[in-house]
Amino acid sequence: MAAVSTVRQDSALVERWRGVAQCHAKVSAALDKALERQHGIGLSEFEVLERLATTDDEDGCRMQDLAEAVCLSQSALSRLIGRLEVTGLVHRAMCANDRRGIYAHITDEGQACWEAARPTHLAVLAEQLPANAPAGTPPPAA
DSSP states (O other), X not given: OHHHHHHHHHHHHHHHHHHHHHHHHHHHHHHHHHHHHHHSOOHHHHHHHHHHHHOSOTTOEEHHXXXXXXXXXXXXXHHHHHHHHHTTSEEEEEOSSOTTOEEEEEOHHHHHHHXXXXXXXXXXXXXXXXXXXXXXXXXXXX
């Protein structure tokens, strides 16, 4: 009998995950489409600009920390930052204290782009995100 209960619990857990993954995919697609159409940036670009615009560190964001924060590999983030540099929205600089560290900084143009795109981002979230979606709660420990 315990095995049947475990299978049901496992199935319920998998179904919860599928719901979360489906919600994420749906909301991300809607955000990506709206941001691209209205502001010429994708969701990943917006998320990087948002992190840089809202950082408390005057030095910007260390690339390694930024990659972790936006869930991109360091190489994917480097390519994305390169694209944002070409458009003048960010720039990179070496860390003054640690020459191995590279920091990303938002430019005035990047700040303006983020501020213009922010209402679109919030509107899509308000429209697409389920009211019962958990607010920043981590998944239960295994």
